[in-house]
Amino acid sequence: MHSSHPMYFASKLTEVASDDPIDWMEQPSDGLAIQGLLRPAFIEEHSEIQKHISTNQSRSSDKHQVEKVVGDKVEDVSIINGHRNGLGSSEDNSTSEESEKNEISMNGSLFYKLQMSKIQLITAHGHQTDVELEDFKQAQPDAIAHSAAKIISRLKAGGEKTVQALKSLCWRCKGIPVEEAAIISVDSLGFNLRVCCGTQIQTLRFTYNAR
Incomplete structure (x- = not known):
């Protein structure tokens, strides 16, 4: 409990108590929590x-007058x-x-505007990290954000060949022997892999040499 967010701990208790099988390789990636005041524009x-x-x-193809x-x-x-x-x-x-x-x-x-006061990055394990508001406001949309799902789908279509390539990548770049590997997100700077090593499951980040 000292190293886990209470909501994350509660959700895991619920999953363990339920009869539904859990695919740990398909757990959600990091997310953002935004706190602020909603006011009229x-x-x-x-x-x-x-x-x-x-x-x-x-x-829009169906334009309003x-x-x-x-x-x-x-x-x-x-x-x-x-x-x-x-x-x-x-x-x-x-x-x-x-x-x-x-x-x-x-x-x-x-129209309403969200006056943001606090932003936190929440990892899949419930750890929270504060994000600077100015950095968030100046951030630009990722170039391949709308194509990420299609890219991941095509990689998964490669089946066992893609999995073996990802395992080899983990060993060559990170020195980690993995039993399972699945790509969970991709952007213009790199991609994230969910890997299984024995009883441990973690997320590895791989960055490109050039954007």
């Missing part, structure tokens, strides 16, 4: 929200938290900024 954040809306609409034509005029019907994302008259802009932030309309879409 402010008016000054609308431009960023609109950028994400435009990106999602361009990727964003503008409607009324006679000779084009009226923007994209409303975020009760505010139109456009330039209004000086009289309209004279409204108090605080009241604009608090005003929420039933029309249009309602």
